Amino acid sequence: MATSADQTGPEAASTATADVASGASGTPTVTLRLWRGDDTGGSFNDYTVDNLGGEVVLDVVHRVQAEQAPDLAVRWNCKAGKCGSCSAEVNGRPRLMCMTRMSTLDTTQPITVSPLRANPVIRDLVTDVSYNFAVARRIPAFHPGPRDADGTYRMAQVDADRVQEFRKCIECFLCQNVCHVVRDHEENKPHFAGPRFFARLAELEMHPLDTLDRRDLASRELGIGYCNITKCCTEVCPEGIHITDNAIIPMKERVVDARYDPIAWLGRKILRRPAPTPASSTASLSPAGKAHETISTQPRTPAGG
Ligand code: SF4
Ligand code: SF4
Ligand code: FES
Numbered sequence: 001m002a003t004s005a006d007q008t009g010p011e012a013a014s015t016a017t018a019d020v021a022s023g024a025s026g027t028p029t030v031t032l033r034l035w036r037g038d039d040t041g042g043s044f045n046d047y048t049v050d051n052l053g054g055e056v057v058l059d060v061v062h063r064v065q066a067e068q069a070p071d072l073a074v075r076w077n078c079k080a081g082k083c084g085s086c087s088a089e090v091n092g093r094p095r096l097m098c099m100t101r102m103s104t105l106d107t108t109q110p111i112t113v114s115p116l117r118a119n120p121v122i123r124d125l126v127t128d129v130s131y132n133f134a135v136a137r138r139i140p141a142f143h144p145g146p147r148d149a150d151g152t153y154r155m156a157q158v159d160a161d162r163v164q165e166f167r168k169c170i171e172c173f174l175c176q177n178v179c180h181v182v183r184d185h186e187e188n189k190p191h192f193a194g195p196r197f198f199a200r201l202a203e204l205e206m207h208p209l210d211t212l213d214r215r216d217l218a219s220r221e222l223g224i225g226y227c228n229i230t231k232c233c234t235e236v237c238p239e240g241i242h243i244t245d246n247a248i249i250p251m252k253e254r255v256v257d258a259r260y261d262p263i264a265w266l267g268r269k270i271l272r273r274p275a276p277t278p279a280s281s282t283a284s285l286s287p288a289g290k291a292h293e294t295i296s297t298q299p300r301t302p303a304g305g
Contacts, residue, residue, distance in 0.1 A: 027051070030107045032064055034072065035114040038123045044112065045069075051107055058086055058097035061113060061125070073124035081238060084172030088125050089114045094174040094236045117184075118177040132173050135193045138222065139200055140279040144209045159208045165246060166203035168239040169196060175233035175243060181226045192223035195233035195243045202247035205254060212279040215258040218251055227252075 030051040033044045047064040058076055065072045077083040079098045086097040091105065091112055105111055119127035147153055175195040182188050193201070201218050204210050218224045231244045241247075 025050075028107070030060065030102065031110040032060055033110040033112040034061070034064065034069075034125070035112075036069075036072070036124050037121065039121050042121070042124075044114070046110060051102065053102075055102050056098055057088075057090055057095070057100045057102060057105075057111070057113065060102060061097060073122070073126045075126045082170055084170035087116055087172045087174050087177070089117060089177075094177045096172060096174070096238050099238060116173065116177045118179070118182055119173075129173055131189050132171070132176060132194070132196065135197050135222075136200070138193070139197060139204070139217070140212055140214065142204060142207065142210055143212045143279075145211045153209055155208045159206070163203050163206050165241055166199045168241055169199060170239060171196065172238060174236045174238065178232040178236050179227075180230065180232070181223075188223075188226070191221075192226050193218075195227070195248065197222065198224055198227065198251055199241060199243050199247040202251050205251065213258070214279045215251075215255045217279055219255045219259070224248065224251055224255060 028051040029048050031046050031048045033046050036042050036045045047068050049060060049063050049067060051060075056079075058074075058079060061072070061074055065074065074086070074097075076086040076098060079086075081096055081099040084096075087094065088097050089095070089112075090097065090100050092114075094116065097113070113125065115121050115125050115127045116129075119129055119131070122128050144153065173196060177183065179194055181192050182194060198218070201214050201222070201224075204212070205214055227248055229244055229248065234242055234244045237243060
């Protein structure tokens with residue numbers, strides 16, 4: 001949303017234009033329109049507080065909590081964009097509240113803050129992200145081969161650099177939240193890992209020391225074929241990870257290579273190169289299995305987003 005004026009600098013109070021609401025003290029105010037409720041339903045409530053300048057959305061949410069709504073539920077930890085826990089939808093856009101400066105928003109209008117739409121609501125701005133942890137358990141961990149004769153592992157710097165991008169993930173799950181495959185389709189969750197976990201698969205598959213082959217898992221069980229490369233996930237990633245271009249597309253290519261490329265098959269035959277060990281999910285994949293039991297099927301309740 002376009003910013004009509006930066007209301008947050010030191011000069012803001014003296015230069016505030018007439019259309020900016022002011023409190024009794026003359027300090028500019030801002031209205032947060034916060035979603036309040038739980039898994040049974042809820043609504044947006046308005047809270048008007050001073051707009052002090054130099055703040056991020058999480059600061060203002062905390063001030064609402066301190067001054068007007070002590071029972072407001074909001075999840076956060078680091079306030080530095082590194083723990084991934086303050087994810088929410090600010091004016092309908094998935095953001096980290098601690099990294100969204102008030103000066104980038106139009107404070108002449110109410111600013112809506114709602115819980116992540118793709119997850120079931122626990123209370124207010126806090127959602128149940130356990131689907132993501134259930135998916136994580138289905139991906140076999142890093143599995144290196146034996147060490148070199150001198151007891152070390154070696155890998156080229158270019159290989160380290162390639163997977164390092166994916167290691168930046170803070171598990172904020174903003175990418176999961178915007179992916180249309182699950183955003184409004186709770187029923188797809190058991191069959192679709194989502195962009196964060198396609199990046200995790202790519203990180204492991206591209207690691208030169210890893211010995212497992214997760215391509216069949218990615219295709220048959222984790223639904224990489226459902227992704228139609230819209231790049232919405234990449235657009236919201238606060239770490240700037242090129243999820244689609246650097247993880248999903250290469251993973252799709254590897255899946256195709258594994259299943260359909262006759263030249264690769266012939267090459268393996270001629271060179272007698274052993275195929276990597278196929279990996280299967282570390283959690284049960286049956287409808288009655290653990291992974292499915294932990295995936296909530298509660299419908300999302302808030303409107304917005
Ligand atoms: S690119 Fe694929 S994974 Fe990312 S949001 Fe679009 S459909 Fe989902
Ligand atoms: S890939 Fe980016 S958007 Fe997705 S969980 Fe990791 S840091 Fe968040
Ligand atoms: S509070 Fe840790 S990322 Fe926002």
